[in-house]
Amino acid sequence: MAYATTNPYTNETLATFAEIGDEELDRAIGTAHATFESWRTKSFDERGRVVRRAAQILRDRPDDFARLLTLEMGKLFEESRGEVELAASILDYYADNAEEFLAPERVATEDPQAGEAVVVSDPIGVLFGVQPWNFPYYQLARFAAPNLMAGNVVMVKHASIVPQSAAAFGSLFREAGAPEGAYTNVYANKDQVTRAIRDPRVRGVALTGSEGAGASVAAQAGEELKKSTLELGGSDALIVLGDADLDVSVERALSGRLNNAGQSCVAAKRIIVVKEVADDFLRRFAEGFARLRAGDPFDSATTLPPLSSQSAADDLQELVDEAEEHGATVVTPGDPVPEEGAFAQPRIITGLTRDNPVYDKEFFGPVALFFRAEDEEDAVRIANDSTFGLGGSVFTEDIARGAEVARRIDTGMVFVNHPTLTRPSLPFGGTKRSGYGEELSAAGIQEFVNKKLINVMPTG
Numbered sequence: 001m002a003y004a005t006t007n008p009y010t011n012e013t014l015a016t017f018a019e020i021g022d023e024e025l026d027r028a029i030g031t032a033h034a035t036f037e038s039w040r041t042k043s044f045d046e047r048g049r050v051v052r053r054a055a056q057i058l059r060d061r062p063d064d065f066a067r068l069l070t071l072e073m074g075k076l077f078e079e080s081r082g083e084v085e086l087a088a089s090i091l092d093y094y095a096d097n098a099e100e101f102l103a104p105e106r107v108a109t110e111d112p113q114a115g116e117a118v119v120v121s122d123p124i125g126v127l128f129g130v131q132p133w134n135f136p137y138y139q140l141a142r143f144a145a146p147n148l149m150a151g152n153v154v155m156v157k158h159a160s161i162v163p164q165s166a167a168a169f170g171s172l173f174r175e176a177g178a179p180e181g182a183y184t185n186v187y188a189n190k191d192q193v194t195r196a197i198r199d200p201r202v203r204g205v206a207l208t209g210s211e212g213a214g215a216s217v218a219a220q221a222g223e224e225l226k227k228s229t230l231e232l233g234g235s236d237a238l239i240v241l242g243d244a245d246l247d248v249s250v251e252r253a254l255s256g257r258l259n260n261a262g263q264s265c266v267a268a269k270r271i272i273v274v275k276e277v278a279d280d281f282l283r284r285f286a287e288g289f290a291r292l293r294a295g296d297p298f299d300s301a302t303t304l305p306p307l308s309s310q311s312a313a314d315d316l317q318e319l320v321d322e323a324e325e326h327g328a329t330v331v332t333p334g335d336p337v338p339e340e341g342a343f344a345q346p347r348i349i350t351g352l353t354r355d356n357p358v359y360d361k362e363f364f365g366p367v368a369l370f371f372r373a374e375d376e377e378d379a380v381r382i383a384n385d386s387t388f389g390l391g392g393s394v395f396t397e398d399i400a401r402g403a404e405v406a407r408r409i410d411t412g413m414v415f416v417n418h419p420t421l422t423r424p425s426l427p428f429g430g431t432k433r434s435g436y437g438e439e440l441s442a443a444g445i446q447e448f449v450n451k452k453l454i455n456v457m458p459t460g
Contacts, residue, residue, distance in 0.1 A: 003163040003187045008074035008306040008342035009296055017163045020186050025195065028184050032126045032153045033201040035181030040123045040151040044099035047149055053176035055091035058084050058137075065137065065168060070297050072162045073133050073308040074342065075260060077298050086422065087141035093424035094445065098149035101442045102449065115457035121449040123151030124227075125203035128196050130217060132209050133159035133308055134263045139208055140169045142428070144183055146445035152204075153181060155196065157188040161309055193217070198224055204448045207231070208265075211433055229437025229447050231265065233362040234390030234430065235369075237383035238268035238419055239405065241376060242276045244395040248417070250281060254288040256393070256419025261305050261344070262366040263312070265434075266391040268419040269362065270369045272379045278372045282348070285368070289346045290333035292366070306342040307365055313342045316365040319358050323349050326356045360387050376405065384410045389432035393419045 003017040020028070039047070058065055066080035075083070107117040129143045136158065144154050158166035170185035188196065197205055197220045205221045207214055208231040221228040238256060240249045256268030273281045297305035307313045324330045329351045337343035346366040352359055363369065373379035383392060391413040396402040402416035412430035415421060422428070427441040437447055 003160045005072050005164050006161065006309065007071055008309055011310055011341060014071070015164070017187055019189050020192065022192065022195065025186060025188060025192050026199075028155065028181075028186060029126065029196065029199050029201050031181040032155055032184055033181075035179050036123070036125050036151075036153045039148075039153055039179065039182055042151070044149065047151070048095040048098070050173070050177045050182075051091050051095040051145060051148060054172050054178075055088040055095070057172055057175055058088040058091075065172075068165045068168055069136055069162075070305075072165055073136065074297050074306040076302065076305050078300065079260060083135060083138050087137040090138070090141040090424045090440070091145045094145040094149045097442070098146070098445060101445050102150060107453075115455055117453060117455045120452050120454060121150070121446070122452050123147075124448055124450050125152060126201055127152050127154050127204045127206065127448055128193075128202050129154055129156045130193060130205075130207040130209060130213065131156055131158050133162045134260060134265075136162045136165035137169060138422075140166075142439045142444065143206055143208075144169075144173075146439075147448055148178075148182060150445050150449050152448055153183070155184045155186060155202070157186055157193055157196075160187075163187060194220055197221055197226070202226070204228065206437070206447075214435060227448060229439070230435035231429065231437070231439060232390075232433060232435040233364075233388060234265045234267075234434050235269045235360070235362050235386050235388045236266055236391045236393070236411070236420075237270045237272050237386070237409070238392070239373075239379045239383055239394045239409075240271070240273040240277065240281055241379070241394065241396040241398075241401070241405070242274045243397045244277070245397060246277060246281055246284065249395040250284040250288060252395070252417075252419055253285060257368050258292070258304075258346075258366055261307055263308060263364050264420075266413070266420045268368075268393060270371060270383070270386075272371045272373050272382050274373050274375055274379055282350075282370060285370075286331060286333045286348060289348060289366075289368075292334055292346055294335075294337045294343055304337070304343070304346065304366065307344050308342070310342045312364065313344045316344050316363065316367060319361055319363055320347055320349070320367060323352060323356060323358045326358070328352045328356055328358075354385070362388070380405060380408050384408075387433045388430070390430035390434035391415070391420055393417075 005015045006013045069080035102121040105119045131139045173183040205228045214230040214232045292304040294304040295302035331348040344365040389411045393415040406414035427443045429438040
């Protein structure tokens, strides 16, 4: 697993980085474990000063941090700046709210002889996080912020294609005043991830990534009887009902499918439209795809950046080809994308049937799957006909109806009249093969703490 910065706009490798050695990894775990013993004793205010300072550093130098995101994984520069601000807001959110979220909870025993009972939230130790490339800072912030504020310490193995972004976030916490070992970035390989998970000093594991990686990490953590959380893939459905405002629905469907060049677990990948408005919607949706302008992600005129790597573009093309080979129709709106760079041609796939081998695959890029539904019931059926269960959305002018339909969609998150929304205060998590566990909100800080009962009985 080579750690390297390769600019996906040119496919030029700009820098490479050595993997950590086994002895160095062991020392890093030891340092983290030792730091935990002191970090856990710090007050919320003391920990909060470090985390808030990290947020301020991000806001003081947004372009410096954003540049690395665009350089390493091709994100539009304005989207990169937005991610920097989002990461800062997550850090501030937990610095401001952790003490309240983890406040001791008094328990009513209903028995005077049982004394007084209270549940406290204790940190558990060193946590190991395996993180993806598509939102390099956002993913780190939502793992690190709640757990550092809870009194844990974190070690991170980031994706191999964003090594400079990974290093920048580690340097961020050192600059903010965190002690060595509170936040540790490691350029680890697959075997070393297993080594870390199996180390008794590591007490919990969090992964955001593919189903395969999630299954492997969950199995290893399970064998060691360690808590794990998984945020895996998604094939989110965007349902458009007959009474929806098509201008709004099309605009937001385009945004939901094409944000981050379509490389998002919660992107609107399956567009499901009831038949009476399906043709009109599809025509407008295709026109939106045709307006995309491929180019340099640092150029403000560019609306379609390259994918994160050439292999990502090739993998997506293989899925498109497989869909077409098995009977689906592939529509290609707009001009051909550049041959140089990791660009993926925007496409809309229709006529995808249940027996097509890619029916239940995740299309990670600017490719939308379009389905015509007979009615609302059929739209919900199609939406739930997936092994994934991350997010989804419903578009309708009838808000009550939208909320009712949302209740019937089997996912961890559903949005009415917008495709997705990320805020520090909103819980994020999925079901089925999209993983388990919550991130963000009050729920996110509860995953890796020990809910310890303290029961005090009078002696008299």
